[in-house]
Amino acid sequence: MSAQQLAAEERGPGLVARATGSRLLWPVLALVALLVLNTAVNPGFLSVEVRGDRLYGSLVDILKNGAPVLLVAVGMTLVIATRGIDLSVGAVVAIAGAVACTSVATAPDPSSPSAAVVGMSTALAVCVLLGLWNGFLVSVVGIQPIIATLVLMTAGRGIAMLITDAQIITVNNPTLNAVGAGFVLLLPVPILISVGVLVAVALLTRRTALGLFVESVGINPEASRLAGLRSRTILWTVYVFSALCAGVAGLMIAANVNAADANNAGLWIELDAILAVVIGGTSLAGGRYSLAGTLVGAMVIQTLTTTVYSIGVPPEVSLVFKAVVVILVFLAQSPQARGLLVRRRRRPAAAGSPRGGGRRAPGDGAGSSGGTGSTPVREDAPQEHQEVGRA
C-alpha cells in the first residue's frame, strides 16, 4: 500500500486519478472499512501488546489465522498469472498434513525434532510430486488447468484418507507444533513463513524477468515459446510451487492443532485462495498479477471472518456475509457496473468525457511489488472483447 502511494507520488500529477483507477483501490477500501467497523464495535481492536516473548492483539490473530490462505494464495497467484488455476490445493493441504502426522506418529521417537524434520520433508517431497503431476497434465498433456487439477481435487482427499486410514492422527511433537503455533521474534511462525515467501516471490519475480515470463506465458504460451521462452518449464514450475505452498500451509494447519484431519483440513481453502487472488485484482484470464493485491485479498477474507465473530453476527450467517462482501467488491471492480454509475452521474451534467469504465493506465494492476510488471498488450484485450460483446 505505502509503496503504491510512493509510486503514485513519484509520478507527480494525476495522483487522485491513479488512486481511483487502481485495481487495489476497492479491496483496500473494503479492508479499511472492515477494520473501521471492527474498531467501532471494539475500541481495543487495533491495540497490540507484548506479553513475555509474544505479540498479542486482534491484528496479530488475523494475520496468523490468515497465514495458510495467504501462502496458498501466493502460489495460486502465479498459477493464475499463467492463465491457469489450481483447484487441488485443498487436497494437497490435507495430504501434507496426513503424510507429516503419519510419519511423525510412526517414528521411533514421536516427540523428537528429527522425527518432525523427517515428517515435514517427506510431506513436502510428496507435495512436489503432486505439483509435478499437475504440471505434467497441464503443460505436457495439455489438459485445461481447471480439469487437470479437478482430478487431484477429487482424488486427493481420498488419498489423504488412505494415508491416515480415515482416522484423525494426533501427534505430540514440539518441533512440528512450532511451525503452526510457535513464536519467533515476537511474531507467530506462520506469519513469518507466509510473509517471507510472499516477499521472496515478489523479489524473485519482480526484480528479475521471471515475473514477465510468467505473465507472457499467461498471455500466449505459444507465442512465448516462439519468442524463446520455455513455456512448458515455466508452467511446470508454477504448479510445483503452488503445491509446495499448499504443502507448507498444510503443515501449518496440522501443526497448529497437532493433528491431521483428512476430511476437514484445508476444506474450501482453494476457494478462499482464488477469491483472495481475484479480489486483489489479478485477472482469471491470466497475463498479469499483483502479489500486493493477493496480500490485501487474503487479509480482506480473514478480516471478514474475524469481523463476523467479533461484531456478534451468528457464525451461521458468516457465509452469507462473506458472499455479500465478495459480490460488492466484484461489482465495484467491474467496469460495466462502474460505467453504469458514472453514466448516470454524468447525464445531468451532459459532460461527454469518456473517463468512465474500464480504461486504466497500464501498470496499475501490477501493484507495489516492483515497478516492472505492466503488460500493456493485455490492457486492451478485455476492452476489445467488450466492444465485440456490445456490437
Added chain:
Amino acid sequence: MSTDVRTQPTGVAGAGASRASAARGWLDARSRFLPVVATFVLFVAMFAAGSLRHENFGSPQVFANLFIDNAYLVVLAVGVTFVILTGGIDLSVASVLALSAMVAAASLEAGWSAPLVVVAVLVLGAVFGTLQGLVIHFFQIQPFIVTLAGLFLARGLCYVISVDAIAIADPTFRAVASAYFVLPGTSVGVTPNVLVAVAVVLVAVVLLHLTRFGRTVYAVGGGESSATLMGLPVARAKVGAYAISGLCAAISGLLFSFYSLSGYSLTALGGELDAIAAVVIGGTLLSGGVGFVLGSLLGVLVLGTIQTLISFEGTLSSWWTKIFVGALLLLFVVLQRVLVRRRS
C-alpha cells in the same frame, strides 16, 4: 443474416466436395460421439464386471437402484451441462440443492401446503440462477467467481434458516417419498423421483437439440463473439442456461427432500464436484460447445456404479470411491484431449 446459410452448411458445395465433406462430417460426428460411446462402454463393462463378481449384482433392481439413489444427481448434472455447454461453470448447484430442501422443509413446517411449497422452491431456484446469469453476462464477472459467491450465499442461507436438520412431516411429501411403482412386465420397482429425473433428461434433450435456444447454447459455447456477431440472442442463451441450472438444482433439492424426508444445511456438501465430474465423464468439454445431456446421465450412472461396486465389495473403504472417480476423470480427460488433438 438469413437462416438457410446456417442450416445448410454442406448443401451449397459441389458434388465431389460435398462427398468429401460429408465423409469428414461423419468422422467429426463420430469423434463427437466417441466420448459418450466410451462412457457407455465403460458403464456396461463395469456393470458386467460387477455381475460376474457378485451373484446379485446383475439384477434389474440393482440397475434401477442406480437411478433411485442418484435421481437428484442426474437432475443436478443436467442443469450443469447447460451451463458448461455455454462455456461457463456453476459451482452453486449443490448449495442451491441444500437451500431448496431447507426451504421446503422449513415452509412445510410453517404450515404451507405442499403444492405451494413445490412452486415456491422452483421459483426460488430459477430466480437464483437467473440472477447469477445476469451478473455474469452484464457485468462480465467470471462465472467461477459469481457462482462461488452463489455457493457461499446459498449455503449460508441454509444456516440462517436452521443449523439443525428439519424433518418433513407433511402427508403429501411422505406419500410421494414412500410411493413405489413396479414397472409393467417386470418385477423392478422405481420411485417417483426416477420418473421426474427421466422426464427432466428428456425435456433437456428436446430443449438442446430441437429448439433455437438449444442451438444458441451450443453456438455461445463454441465462440461467444462469433455467436454475437451472427446476431444470435447470446444474452438470453447465457442467462437462460444459468436459470435452467438453478431450476434443476431446485428440482434436485425437492427430489432430495423426498429421498431423505428432511432438510439439512450440510446436504450434498461438495455435490457440485460430483455433478461436474459426471458431466466431464459424460464427454462434455469444459471449454464449452461440445457435449450431450445423455452423456451426463451416463456419467452419473458410472459414478453410481462405482459406489455400488464398492459397497458390494464390502472390504473396500468408502474413500476408494473418491480415488476411483478421480482416476476415471483423468482417463476421460486424456481421452478427450487425444480426440481433440487428432481432430485439429
